[in-house]
Amino acid sequence: MFDLTGKVALITGASRGIGKGIALAFAKQGADIVINYLHHTEEASRVVEEIRSLGRNADMFMGDVADENNVKEMFAFVKKEFGRLDILVNNAGISQAKDIFEMSLADWERVMNINLTTAFLCSKYAMEMMKEQNSGRIISLASQAGQREALFGHVHYAASKSGILAMNKTLARTGAPHNITVNSIAPGVIFTDFTKAVHTDEEVEELRNSIPLGLGKVEDVAAAAVYLASDEARYVTGATIDVNGGSYIH
Numbered sequence: 491m492f493d494l495t496g497k498v499a500l501i502t503g504a505s506r507g508i509g510k511g512i513a514l515a516f517a518k519q520g521a522d523i524v525i526n527y528l529h530h531t532e533e534a535s536r537v538v539e540e541i542r543s544l545g546r547n548a549d550m551f552m553g554d555v556a557d558e559n560n561v562k563e564m565f566a567f568v569k570k571e572f573g574r575l576d577i578l579v580n581n582a583g584i585s586q587a588k589d590i591f592e593m594s595l596a597d598w599e600r601v602m603n604i605n606l607t608t609a610f611l612c613s614k615y616a617m618e619m620m621k622e623q624n625s626g627r628i629i630s631l632a633s634q635a636g637q638r639e640a641l642f643g644h645v646h647y648a649a650s651k652s653g654i655l656a657m658n659k660t661l662a663r664t665g666a667p668h669n670i671t672v673n674s675i676a677p678g679v680i681f682t683d684f685t686k687a688v689h690t691d692e693e694v695e696e697l698r699n700s701i702p703l704g705l706g707k708v709e710d711v712a713a714a715a716v717y718l719a720s721d722e723a724r725y726v727t728g729a730t731i732d733v734n735g736g737s738y739i740h
């Protein structure tokens with residue numbers, strides 16, 4: 491079950507955190523992997539080495555995926571080096587510990603660009619390749635913040651993740667005639683560098699104590715991504731899998 495042998499996956503923002511966890515989980519299921527990242531070259535190289543040590547083909551592409559030129563180059567790289575693309579994971583994302591009173595227009599635009607525009611651009615180029623292949627899987631990292639509210643006022647983050655959910659429902663309909671499924675994962679609080687950058691220690695403690703199953707791990711999110719990428723999920727599209735430990739039950 492959930493065998494990904496022979497599939498090629500591209501994961502944005504996979505030098506660290508959830509993206510890295512998804513890359514390794516896909517490789518363990520047999521997929522070849524291209525990881526994208528922006529700043530952490532050493533970490534990205536280590537992820538590539540770890541995937542290769544599992545006997546899989548892997549490579550990396552550095553570039554800001556909010557910039558269309560980089561996205562174009564990245565998809566040309568995937569096509570040239572791997573010949574096809576079966577799975578895209580839109581994972582790259584950021585937030586900032588600011589509420590609307592502290593937030594500038596530049597802050598708003600930065601978060602919207604990196605969280606939502608990246609997913610639009612990568613989905614666009616991926617769907618062009620997948621349409622030619624008449625098959626594909628797109629999986630995007632949303633957040634419970636896009637389903638409810640961002641608990642500490644991060645309004646740009648909540649809006650960008652709501653945007654992912656709405657975009658994917660529409661793309662699911664567009665992709666279906668071409669055998670392309672489009673789904674979202676809505677994590678709750680997963681302990682990564684992101685959590686540390688966006689929340690104070692006190693906030694993390696408050697979250698840990700308020701979530702029925704406590705804080706999540708990257709492996710919890712990766713397992714949902716493996717399922718959505720697999721042949722077994724062929725009839726699932728336009729859906730969102732909550733991986734939130736019961737923090738938002740709806």
Ligand code: NAP
Binds near residue numbers: 506529582682
């Ligand atoms: P993370 O640990 O901060 O990692 C973010 C990754 O994104 C890094 O690999 C980073 O690359 C990359 N990245 C950032 N901006 C980029 C850009 N413009 N172009 C290319 N790569 C870029 O974050 P995470 O916790 O793993 O979160 C991953 C995703 O899950 C995000 O979309 C986030 O919103 C979502 N999510 C996370 C949580 C959570 O609690 N952690 C909850 C809900 C949703 P470099 O470091 O190399 O620059």
